[in-house]
Ligand code: GLU
């Protein structure tokens with residue numbers, strides 16, 4: 406029997422780290438086992454449905470380069486893959502449960518249920534099984550007359566229900582502790598999560614359920630549903646929790662959690678895939694670099710960890726830097742250009758000159774990038790005028806304006822002599838030797854000579870390597886920027 410797994414998001418919010426981890430583990434498990442990965446959209450909660458959330462599912466996985474074998478856009482022989490298009494099936498099976506006496510119609514009004522909740526609030530007991538024992542003929546008659554009703558599952562009053570979880574082992578629950586008679590079909594004819602989820606996993610021939618541990622409490626209830634239908638449940642593997650550094654479940658309080666935020670925050674998909682795959686899974690004690698292709702071969706359930714995983718933003722940042730440096734210049738340039746455009750540094754579309762300038766700047770910024778978003782400020786001085794700076798910023802430590810102007814004037818004549826080789830005709834070694842000699846002649850340090858020059862050319866005391874930066878800025882602009890600095894000092 407070949408493996409069939411699914412990721413079953415509800416389109417109610419943005420894809421976040423937890424969901425993406427679930428999707429990736431299902432995807433890698435399917436690939437490694439030569440099975441199928443299915444995307445199913447659990448969109449039966451019409452109140453919380455948000456079309457932007459559906460688009461976000463597509464965007465997120467397109468960006469990550471993760472595709473599904475069956476599902477929306479892909480099709481497949483077990484479709485439709487939107488639960489909202491399968492309501493007839495759920496209705497039919499809910500009726501079947503009523504027919505076999507394992508489910509029943511509940512006619513309680515929302516007012517009654519509301520009161521019940523209030524009166525029981527302290528006890529938290531849930532539904533009181535008020536309609537469980539209405540004689541079936543009576544219930545059918547009331548329903549036929551058009552009385553609004555839901556279908557509930559009869560949870561056995563005694564005994565217990567258990568299932569085996571790959572990671573955790575046997576999970577057993579006394580039936581009396583299970584949510585008393587959960588709703589399966591709502592009065593609007595839409596199923597609840599439990600009914601639709603179980604029916605689809607059965608008919609889509611899902612073999613393994615890999616999902617977050619927050620779904621464990623639903624496990625016994627689902628087992629009871631499989632039993633009621635006479636179906637064999639899939640195998641279960643509830644994935645380790647993902648926590649923030651403080652041991653609380655990862656949430657917005659800890660930092661970005663949605664994938665759009667990571668994407669606009671300048672992370673590369675390779676870094677996300679690599680890091681997220683290590684949240685609760687490890688190959689061995691030492692290896693930590695894994696490409697998508699590696700994980701498609703190496704992923705196994707046996708290597709899942711029981712312990713909760715801690716989401717470490719610094720570690721992800723580290724991975725991001727590694728993958729930025731691993732990108733070819735061409736690929737990195739393509740990733741970076743949109744960030745320059747958004748920052749208003751390059752045009753949309755970018756001109757050929759801008760493309761070339763960014764490409765040429767890569768060698769001096771690549772090493773320093775932690776995020777793609779770092780790039781615009783690093784290269785701004787190449788694309789635009791130098792950002793405004795104050796005269797104070799030009800001054801080396803313990804030096805006044807006059808002295809600095811004198812140094813900068815010397816620097817200028819050294820770089821652009823009336824005759825002889827200028828800065829751009831010399832090698833970096835020759836230039837460095839010349840600046841050192843100048844510093845010595847002026848009785849100051851090399852830093853005091855290069856500092857004002859750096860601010861003049863780049864507008865900042867921190868910049869990419871100075872000589873390379875000057876070469877990219879070019880002769881005329883460099884000379885003009887030194888002039889401008891001298892005017893400011895005067
Ligand atoms: N629709 C559920 C969710 O949003 C699916 C849970 C499951 O995998 O069973 O996570």
Ligand code: ZN
Nearest residue numbers: 511512513536
């Ligand atoms: Zn009722």
